[in-house]
Amino acid sequence: MDDSAKIYLGIALMIVMMGMGLSLKLEDFKRVVKFPKAVVIGLVNQLIFLPLIAFGLIYLLGIRNTLAVGMILIAACPGGPTSNLISHLCKGDTALSVTLTAFSSVLTLFTIPVILEWSLIHYMGNDETSIILNRFEIFKDLFLITIVPISAGMLVKHFKPEWADRLQSKVKIASALVLFILIVGLTIKEKHNIIPYFSEVGIGTFSLNIITLSLGFITARMLSLSSKQAISISIESGIQNGTLAIALAIGLLKNNDFAIPGAVYSLIMFITSFIIIGFLNTKKFRQPTDN
Template sequence: MSALTTIGLPVALGIIMFGLGLSLTPADFARVGKHPKAVIVALACQLILLPAICFGLVVLFQLPPVLAVGMILLAAAPGGTTANLYSHLFRGDVALNVTLTAINSIVALFTLPLLTNFAISVFLPDSEGLGIQFTKAVEVFLIVLGPVVLGMLVRRLWPRFADRMDKPVRIASMLILAIVIVGALISNRELFFNNLGSLAGITILFCALSLTVGFFVPRLFRVEPRQAVASSFEIGIHNATLAIVIAQSVLGNEEMSLPAAVYGVLMFFVALAFGFLVRRAVPAGSAAKEPAATA
């Protein structure tokens, strides 16, 4: 495993999560009380429906066991910060996105190890020592929550500095992530291209289904359109970086990270197409002005 993967990926994730922390305040968690139905429905979709859908797709596509676990790991990952941008572009409730991302990032600390270990027990029952044990769960906890808490602390102590750093940190995180992913793909190009054909279909379908579930299930429960748009992107755009880091750095399996790597590229195009389809559901003048930190 190259130094670019072992060092670069955790650093990229750390910067991304630190940037998320810079945009969060305690009010983002307290906001749950204002929109409990939207939050509860979105979390139910994220934690129950999506893993079930992903499990069905894995069986339908008959993926090799390691790639099957990688898909479940991806499904268990919380929403990515890119969801905020898409929600902003397509008239979603960005404040709800920030709230869902914050809550999901904490809930996933417990649900992600459980779902990953379940997938390993189903698809790789004979693999010794592969799984997220307590010490590895603590590692995931520190990788995810540590930078977020640090970012929130910086915002609390130096709010103006946090506002100034928000955009540079986002740009830096995306550049570092792009470099790391390209480097990882080059070093594992044979493995990547050998599996691209089998992974493109399932990752595109999973992303499309995630976005669809994230929009229409809340609408069935009469969640208002802007919140449904926010929910669709939060549920449909997973934190592929986190899934890659856990697969490669925590579980030490590069092949397991391939579904997230393929998904991480294709999801941008699927989400963009979906955004143009659902934006008609939100009247042009209905998007309220969002705080600068969440845009």
Template sequence: MDSALTSVALPAALAIIMFGLGLSLTSADFARVARHPKVVTIALACQLLILPAVAFGLVLMFDLPPLLAVGMMVLAASPGGTTANLFSHLYRGDVALNITLTAVNSVIAVVTLPIITNFALGYFDPAETGGTMGLQFTKVLQVFAIVLIPVAIGMAVRARREDFARRMDRPVRIASAVVLVAVIVGTIAAERENVPSYLADVGVIVTMFCLASLGLGYWVPKLLGVHRRQAIACSMEIGVHNSTLAIAIAISVLDSVDLAIPAAVYGVVMFPAAAAVGWLISRGARAETADALPVQDRTERASESG
């Protein structure tokens, strides 16, 4: 295992990403939950209940090795990433809702991520760990520190220097994307000899989980009466996970590169998958709009285009 990756790169990468999230947050983002309780409740139910159940089912279906199975569950328990805001903006989702969901879910994940991780460790019982791996209280505090302290610092900076926070928003987002790629590359490089077998083991299941996350994130809210823009935001929030957090939990907290492989592969898969799903949703929305036009208007538009 690369000690520099574990001790320096991962904490720094996650701190930059979570600090960037804090720079984009205000107390109003948390207060917005009270104004939109329905959509927030639906999105959180998908994120916290349905996705871990889907991941658990896929793991059993594919009969993954124990360490990779636990890694999939850690990934499923990780909150949405800040990149979800970008995809939501590109495909005309409710970006304010994305920010709210990311903020709330990042706080809740401090509790739910250890619960799901410890459940997976107990159920799959990886023999390689000798029964010593787990998120005990001290490690839960470590999760709390790496998730929430940079967010709190970012929010404090924004509260005191809003102009600075706005100027830094774009550079920090770019830096977050760069360090995310660097972390994924570093994680895969640390296990480069095993990468082909890891891809064979988790490539299909990770892709299926990613598409299921994006699809459920859109259709469950949509079928429950949520507005399309908000459904797009939910899709991106639920489908674009904070892979860096999942990798950091696996390597820095649980001391296992193998556990990080599903999250590293997901970090590669989720960008083209989110782009493809967003394009399909946008195309479907345009088709619905065209079908809703009166027949005369559609005829006129056809004649104009001809």
């Protein structure tokens, strides 16, 4: 990828992340005091269980090195920019979903460098870690392309809420378009390998998505959270920021193979999301209460 393409990719990702910021307020972070157990359960599912499940699937399915790194990368990323909308459409606890998105976006700033460095050493060997320089470089890049635009979006939301409300729908469309363009571009670039790649990581990414969605709901219900909270935790666990994963793989790590699992996972998670939305909105499952 040439320098101009990297710049465009970075700008596109910053727009996506700013869109997330437009829906966030400081109150979303303070809400952890209101339901700390739900937030902790959600974050444990997303930040701990998700990478561990990815690691287990890689081992069980024998996914090869470069694609294994990509699997870990998508598992390490925070919730996707559409997770709040999907949670709302699934009749979940939207406030909890927003809070989990806010916290995971900040916390993964610290967890991604560690997990990514470990995965490169574990799957690629010590020689390959030179491509990521060091943890500080990853932290710096993540800060610039995630925290800065999210903060900018939050500032707009705080000082000009009417602007934020008008921009949100447009940015959400732009976010989906950016992800679509990335997937199409990656498919074209890897057109000779895309079918073998998909056959190799398709089962793994599908399993990762289904297991994390299910585990998020089950753990929440087992620990006495409401069905609405369980739905939101499930969605936040299974809907990942595929745009960030692909951008990091192509822009920072400079390896298209690392981006393949993120692209495949993104396609799968939207398919499963539409199925869940339809399922939970059938007459049988429409529930007026939070139970």
